[in-house]
Each structure stands twice: as C-alpha cells, then as structure tokens.
Amino acid sequence: MPRDQAEAIVLRTFPLADQDKIAVFLTAERGVLRGVAKGARKFANRFGSSLEPLSHVTVFFYEKERSDLVTISSCDLRESFFDVFSDPAAGFALSYMAELSEEFVPVRARENLAFRLFLSILRAVRDKVDVQILTRYFEAWLLRLNGILPDIRRCRLCRRAIEDPAPAWLSPRRDGVFCDACAPSRKEEIRENLGRFLSWVRDNPPSACASLPFSSEEIRSFAGALQAMIIFHLEREPKSRRWLQAENGLSGRKE
Numbered sequence: 720m721p722r723d724q725a726e727a728i729v730l731r732t733f734p735l736a737d738q739d740k741i742a743v744f745l746t747a748e749r750g751v752l753r754g755v756a757k758g759a760r761k762f763a764n765r766f767g768s769s770l771e772p773l774s775h776v777t778v779f780f781y782e783k784e785r786s787d788l789v790t791i792s793s794c795d796l797r798e799s800f801f802d803v804f805s806d807p808a809a810g811f812a813l814s815y816m817a818e819l820s821e822e823f824v825p826v827r828a829r830e831n832l833a834f835r836l837f838l839s840i841l842r843a844v845r846d847k848v849d850v851q852i853l854t855r856y857f858e859a860w861l862l863r864l865n866g867i868l869p870d871i872r873r874c875r876l877c878r879r880a881i882e883d884p885a886p887a888w889l890s891p892r893r894d895g896v897f898c899d900a901c902a903p904s905r906k907e908e909i910r911e912n913l914g915r916f917l918s919w920v921r922d923n924p925p926s927a928c929a930s931l932p933f934s935s936e937e938i939r940s941f942a943g944a945l946q947a948m949i950i951f952h953l954e955r956e957p958k959s960r961r962w963l964q965a966e967n968g969l970s971g972r973k974e
Contacts, residue, residue: 739757742759750833754780769794849929
C-alpha cells in the first residue's frame, strides 16, 4: 500500500481505544484529513510531541479503501506553537479558529489558502500580535474563502452606500445589509467601519495586524456581525466561542 504525505497543522486529537488517537489535520493539499495514530497514547511513542494541537508538521499516512480515516504512519514536527498556550486568551482564540477550520474546510480537498491563513495567524500569535485582532481577521477571511461574506457596503434593497453615522442592519439571512430606512428588522447593527476593516483584511497579511488602523473599540464591535454570519451558516454556535466570550468577559448572545 503506497504511503502519502502532506504538510499540515494539527487541529485536535482525541483518544481511540486504550493506546491510539484520532488526529484531525488541516492540510494544504487535502483540506481536513482525519487519521488513526496507532500507539500514540503509549509512553515514549514514536510520534513524540508532533501530535500536540496546533503543531505544524509533515504527516505520513496510508489511505484505506472505503474509509474516512487514514492510517498515520509517522509525523515530523516542522514548527511547534506550544508556547502560545501560556497565554489563555491566545489558547482560547486558536481553539476557536481550529474548530471553525474543521467545520468549514472541506474534507480531502485542495485548500491551500485556508491552510496558509491559519499558519500565518499562528506565527503572528507567536510574535505577540494582538489575538483579538487576529481573531476578527480570521473570521473575515473564513467567510470570504467560503463565499459567504456578503456585500455590506450597500443596502440590498435601495443600493445606497452604507455610511456613518447612519446605522445599517444585517439581513435576517446574513446575506447582506439594509439601510435604516429599508431594514425589515433591527437585530445586528452594521457600521461603515466594518466595510473598511474587511477591505483592509483583504489587502494585508496577519503580521500587519500589529499596526492596524482601527481602534480596540472598533475591533471589538466587529465581533457580533462576523460571528452572526458564521453561526447562521454553521447552523449552531461553535463550542469554543463560549470559552472565548468568557475569557474576554463578553456576554453570551442567543441567535
């Protein structure tokens, strides 16, 4: 049986039987890949620290016919991001991003942009870039890469530009915005500065978040609308979002 390999980020692992683990990877060439690491729970096993969450690795594996799981033969560590977990806020934020990556990235599909996005964010977190800003950056790109980021610069009905100080409102189906005059409901407010932020994200790498031209208050205000769109398309609230809210002192919001 031929052995294959992929550059990957370990999203998470969980126990299987007494001595094995199932590992979930985000890969550049195969999207989300799930596999069995036999013996990975044994003391002094051959995988070492390469299966730690958020490790950047080269994973070697065998495909199985009619099986959703591959068999992981070995895993070479390329970069460790273990130290970022010393900051609880960074750990919660990256767990949230890992959960969303697993949910939104297709299984065994070429998803190089999603992989490079997550890897560049991991490196930015390691370089002490503000994790709250990076989380908003990730959410914006996740929506864009999945084709579900709507046009929020113009009203869906009258097509007038959305401009401050007049408010606009996210549509009930999260597929656009309405100006204050056209809005059928007023649940999630959108401001013109979110449109400017999305344009900035499109044109800049995560490392540029260290000198972002938006205030901390503005960045916090973007979370509601971006997460409302994610939750609507995911059809549930991400489990890790509650940890993120608790760490940031945010109150839960029912969708």
